[in-house]
Amino acid sequence: MGLSYTTTHQVQFYECDIHKQLTLPMLMSVAITAGELQTYSLDPTADAYLEEHHLGWIITNHSLDIHQFPKENEQIFVTTEAESYNKFFCYRNFYIHNQQGKCLATMKSVFSLMDLETRKIVTVPEEVISVYQSEKIKRIHRFPVVPDPSGEMLAQENYRVRYFDLDTNRHVNNARYLAWMLDVLPFSFLEKYEPTHIEISFQKEIEYGNTISSQCEERESTEADKETAHYIYNQDVLSAKALISWRQRNENE
């Protein structure tokens, strides 16, 4: 296990959905921020090193468990740890707790370093990784594989990449993919069900001005639980896919 780091966050109204809960894309962004803050606290020059070597972190996978969504105005604690790394992948975990110490959500993520000129993944340099004191491993952690499309599409929408979909790295932020995935679901579905588990894998970059197709399939379905599969296509290229488990909302929560 590498070093861990904890920050606090107060959930703002503009980060919440109609249920007065932190949205799923925001939950992901809030978690990632803890990693950024850890990097800065351990090495304020880390960004300059990456810039000098034209390197950028990219995320290839998130595996997310949500026990309870943080609520509007709630103070939450976000802990992250740089678990381990091998030649090409860095494994980082995130834990969100409430003030009573209850674990609300956990996320396991895979980061890689990209050469921003060649757009290729590079070996993780010791200079970058050493500050986190994470364990060097030889094996590769396997994340559950999101199944390929079955062809039984439930819903589809097109999205043009907008100016505000770009983040400070001039890339479409990972959290946007998830917003496109959820938005195709019927309003009545999003009113009634909430996600409990998400496996998402990012395959290809998407650029400003691209028009993507967000497609959704229903995989499993009971009254209480659902499972949906999601695919983001840029032209004909699969850019991201995800599997989401849902449970019926408890209105008394």
Add this chain to the structure above:
Amino acid sequence: MGLSYTTTHQVQFYECDIHKQLTLPMLMSVAITAGELQTYSLDPTADAYLEEHHLGWIITNHSLDIHQFPKENEQIFVTTEAESYNKFFCYRNFYIHNQQGKCLATMKSVFSLMDLETRKIVTVPEEVISVYQSEKIKRIHRFPVVPDPSGEMLAQENYRVRYFDLDTNRHVNNARYLAWMLDVLPFSFLEKYEPTHIEISFQKEIEYGNTISSQCEERESTEADKETAHYIYNQDVLSAKALISWRQRNENE
């Protein structure tokens, strides 16, 4: 002058644009949050009162001056004061300062109370306004009028209202209108210019599933400064309009 209230905010990476600056919609949201926090600090039961009387705050105007955009990771101070009110309108000001005490932005906003069942504006009840100790006035503050469209359209795009465009009040959040207004501008324009002044007036509500048209006109133009006018139409109904002044970015800032 009514009571004032100050809160702090650390600018997160996911609140920033490609210039590593707080986006304009986020700047507006961060300001509004200070008003919400003031309300809660003065009267934690205020929301319950509004809910019981099926009332909700709506915003009709913002007049925004930006001297300098807050930057990624910057700690800012957001001060708000409930300046004054008359029968139908409440005037609230916002000031954003940096840690050196420099004023980065100011916003003057007009709030009204809507009966959420009849969708009509109602008289501001003493029970709601008294906690802010703001001045009761008879006159109506006039905000600069945004000119009607000239017909010389520069750019236009359609936007379907998405699930995540809705906020905790199940309304399209005001900040989204501004995102639609800016997104139609060419990327090269948004790279080169930054807004210095915004007059925005909200005319009609927009609902989930509506498709709106965001239209933009160029009003004034020199190499260093531009002025654009923006119109949001829902079908043929004008839902919001804005006038934005721009200056060429200083890359050394």
